[in-house]
Amino acid sequence: MKKHLLFHSKTNYNQDEKNRPTRDVSQPSDEGGSRSISPDPRHPHVGLLSMDALRRAVAERFTERAATQAELDTVLQLLQSRGLVHRLDARPGETWILLRPERINQYGAAIIQAARNHPKDIGAVTEREVLTGRLPFTGFERLPWNEEVIVLEATAELLLQHDLGFREMGYLVFPSQIKVTRVPSPITTGPLPRAEVAYRFSGAIETIYASLVVRLSYTEHFQREDQWKYAVEFSRAGHRLGFSMQQVEEGTGELEIYFETGISEFDRVTFIRFITDHLKAKGVDIEEQIRLYCPNCDREVENREAIExxxxxxxxxIPCLFCDASIVIPESVEEHYRRDSALGEKQQQLADTVERRTAKEVNQFRADIRNYNLDYNLAKNKQHLEEVEKIQASNAIEKLKELDINDMNLFHETVTAAQTASAERLYVAIPSRQFSDIDIRREQYLVVAKYISRARAKELMRLVKSDAPVVYAKPELAEEYWLKELRDIVGDDGVIVEIEL
Known part of the structure; x- marks a missing residue:
C-alpha cells in the first residue's frame, strides 16, 4: 500500500531551516508512476503524478532525445480533451496530473452537496471545511489525504473559475443551492415589482443561473443585495432590480426580470443585455417575452401572438382588451443598442471587470489556502503529539521488542547516528499489524534536531540518503508536516514512539 511505503524511495533533503524537503510527505510521492502515466495496478488508489515524475518517466522511456515542456504540455492537453487526465495547477510552482479525472466531479459534487445541506438553507459551505476535507464524502473511495488536499484545492478553484460560486465571509456560496424562500420585507410597502421582460432558455439551467448571479455580482455596476431560492436582487443608485428563475420543464428555465421605479433606461438596457449575452455565451436557445401592463386597469396583456x-x-x-386603453410597446434592447453606442462600450467594460474580479478571487483563494491548511495541520499535529508514547532511550529496546519491531539492527544504527549528530529526539512509527507483509509493515524513523554540524552528521545523512526509511527534520517541520504523515503510516492500530536522546 503506497502511503505505507512513503519513505522507501527518497531524494536528498535540503537542510536549510527555511526550506522544505525537495519531496516531502505533504505532497504525493512518485512511486508507481515513474514509468507510466497509468496508475500502478498494485496501488489502485494512486491518483496523482507530479510533472517532475512525468518528465523523468518520459526521459527513461524515450532516450533518443529529451522531450520539451511544450511537447509535454501539448500531450497533456490532448489527453485532457479526451477525458483521460486532468492537469492541476492549483499550487504555485507545482503541477500535478490527475490520473482519474472523474475525481474532480466526485469531489465537486461533495462540495455542492455540503452547500445544499447547510442547516440554514443558505447554499454555502465554509472554505475551511472544504480545504481540510471535513465534509461528508459518499459514493466513492477517498484519495489519501496528501493527494486529496491537492484535488480539493483544485476542485474548489475550478468552481470559482467557472463562476459557479463566490467567496463571502469565509464561505463558498453557490446560488443554485440556496433554498431560502423569498418573502416581502417587513419594510416593503405593496407587492414585489412585476416582471417587465422574461427569457426562456434551455440547457443546464442551474449552472447557467448560478454563473449569471456570480458574474453580475462581479460587475461592480450592480450591487448584489439579497438572494433566495432561484431569485436574486441587486441595486443601482439606491434602486432595486433583479430576476427570478423557474423551471418550466425538464432542461428549460424562465428568467423574469424586474425593476423598481427610478432605474434609468440606460441601466435597464445594460442589465437586460448582460443577461442575454450570458445566455447566448452558454450556447442556449433563448426566447424573449415582453411583459405589458395596462396603465389604466393594470391588467397584463397575455396574448403573445398579438404583441408580436x-x-x-x-x-x-396595443389596445387593452379590458378597457381599450393604449399600451405602449417599448423598444427592444437591440433597438436601444443601434441607437446608443455607449451601451455596447458599457457591456465590454462590465465583461472586462468580471474577468479581472474572477481572477482576483481565484488568486486570493490560492493565497488563503496555505493559511487554512497550516492551521489545520498544526491542530492535527497537536492532536497527534498527544497520542505519541514518550519513552527514555534506556527503555527503548525493551519497549520496541514488545511492539514486535522488525529490524532491530536498523533501530540501533539510527539511534547511534542520531546521538552522534546530537539530535534531540527520535520518532519511531510502527505500522499496524494488519500490514503483516515485511515489505509493507516497516518501521519509519524521524530524527529531529535544531542544528546538526556537517562533521557529526555523516552517518545520519548516509541513512537519510539511502533506501532506509529514515528522515531528518527541524522541529518546526516535524510538528507542522511530518507527524500527521507518521500517523497515516501507522494506521489505526499502529504506534508512534518518541525517544528522548
Missing part, C-alpha cells in the same frame, strides 16, 4: 404581430407591423402600441 403588432411589433412586426411596426405598431408602437
Amino acid at each position: 404581430s403588432r411589433v412586426a407591423r411596426g405598431k408602437l402600441d
Whole structure:
C-alpha cells in the first residue's frame, strides 16, 4: 500500500531551516508512476503524478532525445480533451496530473452537496471545511489525504473559475443551492415589482443561473443585495432590480426580470443585455417575452401572438382588451443598442471587470489556502503529539521488542547516528499489524534536531540518503508536516514512539 511505503524511495533533503524537503510527505510521492502515466495496478488508489515524475518517466522511456515542456504540455492537453487526465495547477510552482479525472466531479459534487445541506438553507459551505476535507464524502473511495488536499484545492478553484460560486465571509456560496424562500420585507410597502421582460432558455439551467448571479455580482455596476431560492436582487443608485428563475420543464428555465421605479433606461438596457449575452455565451436557445401592463386597469396583456404581430407591423402600441386603453410597446434592447453606442462600450467594460474580479478571487483563494491548511495541520499535529508514547532511550529496546519491531539492527544504527549528530529526539512509527507483509509493515524513523554540524552528521545523512526509511527534520517541520504523515503510516492500530536522546 503506497502511503505505507512513503519513505522507501527518497531524494536528498535540503537542510536549510527555511526550506522544505525537495519531496516531502505533504505532497504525493512518485512511486508507481515513474514509468507510466497509468496508475500502478498494485496501488489502485494512486491518483496523482507530479510533472517532475512525468518528465523523468518520459526521459527513461524515450532516450533518443529529451522531450520539451511544450511537447509535454501539448500531450497533456490532448489527453485532457479526451477525458483521460486532468492537469492541476492549483499550487504555485507545482503541477500535478490527475490520473482519474472523474475525481474532480466526485469531489465537486461533495462540495455542492455540503452547500445544499447547510442547516440554514443558505447554499454555502465554509472554505475551511472544504480545504481540510471535513465534509461528508459518499459514493466513492477517498484519495489519501496528501493527494486529496491537492484535488480539493483544485476542485474548489475550478468552481470559482467557472463562476459557479463566490467567496463571502469565509464561505463558498453557490446560488443554485440556496433554498431560502423569498418573502416581502417587513419594510416593503405593496407587492414585489412585476416582471417587465422574461427569457426562456434551455440547457443546464442551474449552472447557467448560478454563473449569471456570480458574474453580475462581479460587475461592480450592480450591487448584489439579497438572494433566495432561484431569485436574486441587486441595486443601482439606491434602486432595486433583479430576476427570478423557474423551471418550466425538464432542461428549460424562465428568467423574469424586474425593476423598481427610478432605474434609468440606460441601466435597464445594460442589465437586460448582460443577461442575454450570458445566455447566448452558454450556447442556449433563448426566447424573449415582453411583459405589458395596462396603465389604466393594470391588467397584463397575455396574448403573445398579438404583441408580436403588432411589433412586426411596426405598431408602437396595443389596445387593452379590458378597457381599450393604449399600451405602449417599448423598444427592444437591440433597438436601444443601434441607437446608443455607449451601451455596447458599457457591456465590454462590465465583461472586462468580471474577468479581472474572477481572477482576483481565484488568486486570493490560492493565497488563503496555505493559511487554512497550516492551521489545520498544526491542530492535527497537536492532536497527534498527544497520542505519541514518550519513552527514555534506556527503555527503548525493551519497549520496541514488545511492539514486535522488525529490524532491530536498523533501530540501533539510527539511534547511534542520531546521538552522534546530537539530535534531540527520535520518532519511531510502527505500522499496524494488519500490514503483516515485511515489505509493507516497516518501521519509519524521524530524527529531529535544531542544528546538526556537517562533521557529526555523516552517518545520519548516509541513512537519510539511502533506501532506509529514515528522515531528518527541524522541529518546526516535524510538528507542522511530518507527524500527521507518521500517523497515516501507522494506521489505526499502529504506534508512534518518541525517544528522548
